Amino acid sequence: MPGPKDLDPSSSPRAMIGAELRHARENAGLSQAELGEPLFVSGSFIGQLEAGTRRLHLEYAVQIDEILGTNGFFERNCQALAKSKYPDHFAEAAEAEAIATAIRHYLPLLIPGLLQTPAYAAALFRSYRPTVPDAEIEELVATRMERARLLDDPTTPLLWVVLDEAALRRPVGGAAAMAEALRHVADLAHRHRAIVQVLTFDAGAHAAMGGSLKLMEFADAPPLCFVEGLDMGKLLDDPATVARNALTFNLLQAAALSPQDSLALIESVTQDYEHGKQHR
Incomplete structure (x- = not known):
């Protein structure tokens, strides 16, 4: 045989x-x-x-x-x-993300990769790698944009993002790049392709002060949680750990503005960038 x-x-x-x-x-x-x-x-x-x-x-x-x-x-x-286009610490999470039915993500300082525009991503990669050739930055941006194409499907995965207000206020790539990036986030929300909430500074201390978290659910497998730091990341499957991180995300949702109020704030900050009225 x-x-x-x-x-x-x-x-x-x-x-x-x-x-x-x-x-x-x-x-x-x-x-x-x-x-x-x-x-x-x-x-x-x-x-x-x-x-x-x-x-x-x-x-x-x-x-x-x-x-x-x-x-x-x-x-x-x-x-x-093992031959992956992604960094070793993120490769497994990116592959899981591609087949997830639901993704819930919080980042304390950045717009998440799935929501980024090319200009925003390029500014980030250049800040991480100030001496590499432009061609390498372009390749990294192309890979990130390819990853974001999973949102081309009109319904799957369910994407729920909690943005920290710091991600809105930090002008990554300058005012024009930020205005474009926030317009893109608002467009995804308007098209009901992503649920977006903003955790404002006024919320004070919150459940995820220590870092970021990403929760992923699947049709035929238990949920996973991905936590990451600078050039490091870990995919977690322990049920108790995943449940604890799910509770953390629920607490963030409760502390954040409603999706409607969040969209209004995002659009207001976008207009500020467009008119040179950045808040410090």
């Missing part, structure tokens, strides 16, 4: 390798928990691999080939999957 065919990494690679993993596991007569036991991971983790919400790392791929007798199939394809 022929073995499984090596996967094409350009065509939904994680979903494909997840389907192959489920097929091989079931052929071996193992449950998700039974496969996870020798890997020292939970059955739900195996389920996330099979659903494509988690990336299969090489150390697991090698062991899975041994357990399931798949003749190096998962090791070979894992190496192909």
Whole structure:
């Protein structure tokens, strides 16, 4: 009987390798928990691999080939999957984001990547990498804009963003770039493609003073939470941790302006940028 065919990494690679993993596991007569036991991971983790919400790392791929007798199939394809256009600390989160049914995101200082315009993103990347060639900045911006195309679907994923007022007031790229960026955010809200709330300075202390958080939900897998810092990030699946971060986001929603009032503030700040009336 022929073995499984090596996967094409350009065509939904994680979903494909997840389907192959489920097929091989079931052929071996193992449950998700039974496969996870020798890997020292939970059955739900195996389920996330099979659903494509988690990336299969090489150390697991090698062991899975041994357990399931798949003749190096998962090791070979894992190496192909490791080639990502995203930084190592963000690659797995970006891949999960692409298949999420719902995304809830809070950033304390920036407009989130999915809502950014090219000029805003370029200003950010240039500030992070002041000495790299322009071509590298252009490539980074193109990758970010490609990632944002998941919003081209009129309904999926549900995107709910809480913007800190600091993200509105900091003139990333200058007044013209900020006016364009905020118009884009307002347009997404007007088109009901994103729910946007603003957490104003007047809210005072809040539940996420320590940093950012992103919650992702999926059709066939448990939710995940992504937390990040400077050149670092971690995808979390522990149910208690995800629940705690979900509560944090709920508290942010409660403390923020309503979507209607938030849109009015965003449009007011946009006009300020357009007319040179930035508030300090």
